Amino acid sequence: MSATPASPSTSGRREFPFHDRDFRRVCELIRQHAGIALGPAKRDMVYGRLSRRLRALRVDSFQAYLDRIEQAGDDELQAFVNALTTNLTAFFREPHHFERLREELLSRARADGPRPLPLWSCAASTGEEPYSMAIAACEAFGSLAPPVRILATDIDTQVLATAAQGIYTMERVAGLEPALLRRYFLRGAGAQAGRCRVRPELRALVDFRPLNLLAPRYEAGRDVVALFCRNVMIYFDKPTQREILARLVTHLADDGLLYTGHSENYLHAADLIRPCGRTLYRRADGAPA
Ligand SMILES: C[S@@+](CC[C@H](N)C(=O)[O-])C[C@H]1O[C@@H](n2cnc3c(N)ncnc32)[C@H](O)[C@@H]1O
Secondary structure: OOOOOOOOOOOOOOOOOOOHHHHHHHHHHHHHHHOOOOOHHHHHHHHHHHHHHHHHHOOOOHHHHHHHHHOOOOOHHHHHHHHHOOOOOOOOOOOHHHHHHHHHHHHHHHHHOOOOEEEEEOOOOOOHHHHHHHHHHHHHHOOOOOOEEEEEEEOOHHHHHHHHHOEEEOOOOOOOOHHHHHHHEEEOOHHHOOEEEEOHHHHOOEEEEEOOOOOOOOOOOOOEEEEEEOOOHHHOOHHHHHHHHHHHHHHEEEEEEEEEOOOOOOHHHOOOEEEOOOOEEEEOOOOOO
16 A cells, blocks of 8 residues: 555545556556656546556456556557557647748758658647648748648557547637638538638648657658757656657658657767757757758
């Protein structure tokens, strides 16, 4: 039992007993399969999210649930990962990145000619980030068919399914400029009132695929001119961040840009990436290409 007497995790008010050893097993499993490092403060969050899985499966203890996950090949492992990821995102989050993206795309297109420019959002969550990249590209080129192709990946298959649908509540898009809303979204009516859908032309620019950043290789193409890796590395420890960065940089074009989250710090990876603007990096000289 936990030494914290008031902890609701162990107070007996819980529907399922949740022992220290259960929490330790959860932490180890999610670290092993997704790289996510969970601290003790996440214990109640873990209980809340996983107890829904126990209920859905009619399993009566964490021990039985975790035994089941550890049996190789159980689809529940994916549901377990989906339950424990944090998917907070928003359209045009950190707006300065999208201004920079527009400038980069225009100067690239002038230099490289008409070939499609590869972009990648590697923790795409429910799609707001890659669709914001698509909108930035459309705005840059004044066209619904700009010369870009956007790969959007995430470990969480549930958020990718939402992203692929491209349907959002009006609250989710409330912060967008009205002109962008009119140009890139279709308002729902009838049963879809209160929602909107990204225009099919925008949807066609983005390819959604599952990809675990812990994987030893990424099927993500090369020469990526803009790689958005934002607000995901914070969940990993520093050695894991370095391993992932070492793989990511090999996908960047020689002068491609890595866009990172505002609270991510890469002082420990100066041999892999070099800063070149606010939360922006390029591959460091001598880093694997
Ligand atoms: C907080 S969201 C960030 C979304 C978006 N990049 C943004 O900044 O708004 C973090 C995303 O990282 C994903 N994620 C966590 N671990 C991952 C891993 N090992 N591989 C790929 N994606 C992962 C989660 O599923 C989640 O959707």
